[in-house]
Amino acid sequence: MQKYSLFSLARNALSGHRNWPLAWRSPPLKDRYDVVVIGAGGHGLATAYYLAKEFGVINIAVLERGWLGGGNIARNTVTIRSNYMRDASIPFYVKSVAMYEGLTRELNFNMMHSKRTMVDVVQTWPKLRELRRRQLVMDIYGSTYEQITTAELRRRIPALTGGGPEARLPVICGMVHTDAGVNRHDAVAWGYARAADAMGVEIHQQTAVHSLLRGAQGAIEGVATSRGTVRANKVVVAVSGHTTTLTETAGLRLPLRTMNLTAFVSEPVQPLIDVIVNCPDSGFYFSQSDKGEMVIGGAPDMGQSFRRDIKQHVFEDTVSAMLSLFPRFKKLKLLRQWGGHLDIAHDASPIMDQTEVPGLFVTAGWWGGYKAIPAGGLTLAHLVAKGAPHPLMAAFTLDRFRHLDFVMEAGTTTAR
Amino acid sequence: MLLIPCPFCGARSESEFIYGGPVRAARPDPNVVSDADWVDYLTVVPNPLGPVQEHWWHARGCGEWLTIWRDTRTHDIVEAPDEIE
Ligand SMILES: Cc1cc2nc3c(=O)[nH]c(=O)nc-3n(C[C@H](O)[C@H](O)[C@H](O)COP(=O)(O)OP(=O)(O)OC[C@H]3O[C@@H](n4cnc5c(N)ncnc54)[C@H](O)[C@@H]3O)c2cc1C
Numbered sequence A: 001m002q003k004y005s006l007f008s009l010a011r012n013a014l015s016g017h018r019n020w021p022l023a024w025r026s027p028p029l030k031d032r033y034d035v036v037v038i039g040a041g042g043h044g045l046a047t048a049y050y051l052a053k054e055f056g057v058i059n060i061a062v063l064e065r066g067w068l069g070g071g072n073i074a075r076n077t078v079t080i081r082s083n084y085m086r087d088a089s090i091p092f093y094v095k096s097v098a099m100y101e102g103l104t105r106e107l108n109f110n111m112m113h114s115k116r117t118m119v120d121v122v123q124t125w126p127k128l129r130e131l132r133r134r135q136l137v138m139d140i141y142g143s144t145y146e147q148i149t150t151a152e153l154r155r156r157i158p159a160l161t162g163g164g165p166e167a168r169l170p171v172i173c174g175m176v177h178t179d180a181g182v183n184r185h186d187a188v189a190w191g192y193a194r195a196a197d198a199m200g201v202e203i204h205q206q207t208a209v210h211s212l213l214r215g216a217q218g219a220i221e222g223v224a225t226s227r228g229t230v231r232a233n234k235v236v237v238a239v240s241g242h243t244t245t246l247t248e249t250a251g252l253r254l255p256l257r258t259m260n261l262t263a264f265v266s267e268p269v270q271p272l273i274d275v276i277v278n279c280p281d282s283g284f285y286f287s288q289s290d291k292g293e294m295v296i297g298g299a300p301d302m303g304q305s306f307r308r309d310i311k312q313h314v315f316e317d318t319v320s321a322m323l324s325l326f327p328r329f330k331k332l333k334l335l336r337q338w339g340g341h342l343d344i345a346h347d348a349s350p351i352m353d354q355t356e357v358p359g360l361f362v363t364a365g366w367w368g369g370y371k372a373i374p375a376g377g378l379t380l381a382h383l384v385a386k387g388a389p390h391p392l393m394a395a396f397t398l399d400r401f402r403h404l405d406f407v408m409e410a411g412t413t414t415a416r
Numbered sequence B: 001m002l003l004i005p006c007p008f009c010g011a012r013s014e015s016e017f018i019y020g021g022p023v024r025a026a027r028p029d030p031n032v033v034s035d036a037d038w039v040d041y042l043t044v045v046p047n048p049l050g051p052v053q054e055h056w057w058h059a060r061g062c063g064e065w066l067t068i069w070r071d072t073r074t075h076d077i078v079e080a081p082d083e084i085e
């Protein structure tokens, strides 16, 4: 792997940028690997990277139906935060946020990380009570939440001119989560891919997995793909919204539903907002990208959906909620809108486990799982390599459903 | 935007309705079913690339609850699949 540095930049500039090496190889597909990872999104690539880096498992193929980093990772709004509710969740996300902060160095790839704080605009008393409850638990694990007055909130976010005393939902106060940040989603996918490839991991794009193959004893044996059968005794399903589509081919039933989540961006404007603004009571959130675009997300489409577009009324509801608090945004021109389909577990927490099919692992339920990519990859790699869950993710296995011992995060994922 | 058929009001815009969740199997008696079936009833809903059955509430209309079959790939409201009938 050629190290990216000022020196390599200068040298390649001298040769007119014609000699940069490819960031990863496209090797021929073999018919057997130690581990097959299905899905070259954030979780699949990070799992492959940590398997190689931390556990010395190199003979890995990552199989991707489309192109690397073209799934939900390319569609997300890059909010990275750890303000969750449960003792099991918060340390996991604290770890992931910390890993993200060191990822530029770890992968020698500029993540354009910007630790810029998330501010919740609170408009109802039940929401304030819920956030204060979260604050009590977060405090144990060193994740920060701090209440600020409306005056302070409006000083920090001058564009917040709605929600006055006459509004239907007047602003009550703000809650500040200083650990939150944003970074560049392509860099995460490409950085993990390049570093994994450099250690020998093979990434095969345009390789769709059609079904999971089980041997005579029931254990996983490999996968049937659009390019033939690929065998492995360990298979990791990291396909985001399509988990059940695949696991059903092995006869599994998982507590996951797939739903459509959407976002849109405005034209670039001058720097206006330097934090991530989250308005849970009105149902939208946004941040300003380095290019100056407002990146805006709203509520999900509530029914099950495998669509990647945005429903007109979801779009209109989000826009009208935003204009009630930020009336000046009426002048913004919107450039692009899109959606993704994500699976969400019964209790809204992730599922990382070896399933009842020996050798078949899933990492799923990543509703708002971009922030979880580093810790998710590391802890799943631990499980795949060692056969035992990593302590940080032990609560996220399927056992919690067998015992009806949910890690209830329903409601805390609204900011993604 | 869906056009949802309300038995009283006819086809109305989705924005008048509130989604009421997937239609589930009848609640079994937890003292009779196996633990696995009980957990399955509580936590697992079908998640197909295709028709799902769901409740909708005509909240900003006549107040009626209704069920529809809807295709998760297209949003088309469809007939009940044959094998279910
Ligand atoms: C609009 C939107 C906003 C979001 N905002 C945030 C946010 O602010 N913060 C946050 O933390 N999270 C956010 N998320 C969630 C985040 O994007 C996902 O949780 C995360 O990307 C899922 O993990 P992944 O990157 O591995 O998934 P993906 O990138 O979807 O990777 C899965 C890959 O599997 C491939 N695949 C699927 N089926 C097959 C098959 N049969 N064979 C081979 N390959 C297959 C897909 O092509 C895809 O590349 C958002 C999501 C959306 C849609």
Ligand SMILES: [Zn+2]
Binding pocket: B006, B007, B008, B009, B010, B058, B061, B062, B063, B064
């Ligand atoms: Zn009606």
